Amino acid sequence: MSNTVAAAEMPLAFRPMPGQVQSIARAAAILRLLASSSGRLGIGEIARSLDLPKGTAHGIVRTLQDVGFVEQDKTSGKYQLGAALLHLGTSYLDVNELRSRSINWADPLAARSGEAVRIGTLLDGKVLVVHHVFRPDDTLQTLDVGSLLPPHATAIGKVLLAYDVGAANTVMQGEPEPYTRRTVVTARTLSQALTKIRENGWGAEIEEMTLGEAGIAAPIRGYGGLVVGAIGLSGPVDRVCDGQGQPRPTLVAYVRDAARAVSRDLGAARW
Amino acid sequence: MSNTVAAAEMPLAFRPMPGQVQSIARAAAILRLLASSSGRLGIGEIARSLDLPKGTAHGIVRTLQDVGFVEQDKTSGKYQLGAALLHLGTSYLDVNELRSRSINWADPLAARSGEAVRIGTLLDGKVLVVHHVFRPDDTLQTLDVGSLLPPHATAIGKVLLAYDVGAANTVMQGEPEPYTRRTVVTARTLSQALTKIRENGWGAEIEEMTLGEAGIAAPIRGYGGLVVGAIGLSGPVDRVCDGQGQPRPTLVAYVRDAARAVSRDLGAARW
DNA sequence: GAACCCCGGTCGACAATGTCGAACACTGTT
DNA sequence: AACAGTGTTCGACATTGTCGACCGGGGTTC
Numbered sequence: 001m002s003n004t005v006a007a008a009e010m011p012l013a014f015r016p017m018p019g020q021v022q023s024i025a026r027a028a029a030i031l032r033l034l035a036s037s038s039g040r041l042g043i044g045e046i047a048r049s050l051d052l053p054k055g056t057a058h059g060i061v062r063t064l065q066d067v068g069f070v071e072q073d074k075t076s077g078k079y080q081l082g083a084a085l086l087h088l089g090t091s092y093l094d095v096n097e098l099r100s101r102s103i104n105w106a107d108p109l110a111a112r113s114g115e116a117v118r119i120g121t122l123l124d125g126k127v128l129v130v131h132h133v134f135r136p137d138d139t140l141q142t143l144d145v146g147s148l149l150p151p152h153a154t155a156i157g158k159v160l161l162a163y164d165v166g167a168a169n170t171v172m173q174g175e176p177e178p179y180t181r182r183t184v185v186t187a188r189t190l191s192q193a194l195t196k197i198r199e200n201g202w203g204a205e206i207e208e209m210t211l212g213e214a215g216i217a218a219p220i221r222g223y224g225g226l227v228v229g230a231i232g233l234s235g236p237v238d239r240v241c242d243g244q245g246q247p248r249p250t251l252v253a254y255v256r257d258a259a260r261a262v263s264r265d266l267g268a269a270r271w
Numbered sequence: 272m273s274n275t276v277a278a279a280e281m282p283l284a285f286r287p288m289p290g291q292v293q294s295i296a297r298a299a300a301i302l303r304l305l306a307s308s309s310g311r312l313g314i315g316e317i318a319r320s321l322d323l324p325k326g327t328a329h330g331i332v333r334t335l336q337d338v339g340f341v342e343q344d345k346t347s348g349k350y351q352l353g354a355a356l357l358h359l360g361t362s363y364l365d366v367n368e369l370r371s372r373s374i375n376w377a378d379p380l381a382a383r384s385g386e387a388v389r390i391g392t393l394l395d396g397k398v399l400v401v402h403h404v405f406r407p408d409d410t411l412q413t414l415d416v417g418s419l420l421p422p423h424a425t426a427i428g429k430v431l432l433a434y435d436v437g438a439a440n441t442v443m444q445g446e447p448e449p450y451t452r453r454t455v456v457t458a459r460t461l462s463q464a465l466t467k468i469r470e471n472g473w474g475a476e477i478e479e480m481t482l483g484e485a486g487i488a489a490p491i492r493g494y495g496g497l498v499v500g501a502i503g504l505s506g507p508v509d510r511v512c513d514g515q516g517q518p519r520p521t522l523v524a525y526v527r528d529a530a531r532a533v534s535r536d537l538g539a540a541r542w
Numbered sequence: 543g544a545a546c547c548c549c550g551g552t553c554g555a556c557a558a559t560g561t562c563g564a565a566c567a568c569t570g571t572t
Numbered sequence: 573a574a575c576a577g578t579g580t581t582c583g584a585c586a587t588t589g590t591c592g593a594c595c596g597g598g599g600t601t602c
Contacts (some may be wrong), residue, residue: 028338035362067299089360090417091306092352146361
């Protein structure tokens, strides 16, 4: 009786999808909220942000705490992400095939090119870094496996968007954040860039994320030819690009070779 | 009907705690299961392992898939952990105070000692590595942030157990796995070792995890003096220990100094 | 110091929610 | 061709989680 009514009046935020376990979806939303607003949140803030009754939010958070996904700072009473998530996250890395197949090829690419190498995949419209090899030289760099990069301002990201029209549309619908003067922010230019990437089979980014830095990336295809990720290198503009401000052909070849090698490994895999 | 019976016969792992959201607890169990049995699992295996009806397990897994915590291999239909967990895990690292306070002190410790440094905390009776600094020399080492180490066979683990009687009892109740001939496996010897650690304020491990390797660790105390983690170094026996097979006093001092420094940082922190 | 406000946490009644098992569609094997 | 697997769907039932009012305590403000 009130089923249909409730479904019709629902805020449309939670669509009456075939069989979504409500409490789990809410729990996931809380975890994402805690992850995004880095820091500690109180029950009240959580409940307000997700438009949940305080009691309900508390029940979910308590359970998340029991399973170790959430921790509570006993003095302030506020909540933050829990340690169990760290282990789950790295467990994901162990299983992730894109990563495991890439490792063997990422190191040589870094060695040959002399630049830092990253492998990423699309997660929720952003670039999730699943592997990262430091630039061979000593300089201290921070490992950013697990972090999210902007898709429109990185070589890897643009390559991934080029082969995922859905994600590309989503990005263009939103307002891409400008990081430098050269960051692509309009849907028109981005769309053109993606078309060019599809034609060439590789993509680049020059000072669109940070001044003085550039990157080159190529798509990695999995079983069936679907693009499942991208591999790319990044470094100072004067090393990555030639005199004409174009990505050096030799580096492009390196990246494309690595991408092909990983794709071959992935395509051959079966069970 | 089977409610009371089931509750009475329940392995005590799932107690009828005041207000556990059942579906969330089950979802967490599924994620843990996927993490432990590394690889892909089918719905049937999941349902069987957790003693759930197939339909129920499927509903939960579908939801987990919708939120990105689980991915499905379309060819085999089996499930594995999802990419969203990776980001949540690293987000935890960003927030984790033990880690952030430790970083500044872990590097100098590694530099002074010339050995690899790890910082860990207890998670579910095991040692969760929250930070890891490579040995200064070049040799390639694998980053094991996020992995779980055995508590009874590592210096960090034994230190953590020494200040957590609950976890210590749990470990002794189970059957500690022997890695080498020197691994402490009996409750008696382990208990003695923990007592000694409490007396000394630091602990060591010599070839108990892997032959030829040794480690030294000291506890890190948080606000209020509670032990919240441990910091330790590890390396070849002949470098970590002196002629008498004892941990070198200078290294012990280094480790204890670092632990104190981090503790001071943590204790002073307030908001 | 006492009013106030906000915090996190608790409790119990209600019904919406998730659970459950049988049935389905499909694949590969026997 | 029958079988034994798989993952998936569906609907009826009642268990389950939700909800809002109610505690108890720490700050702050007047």
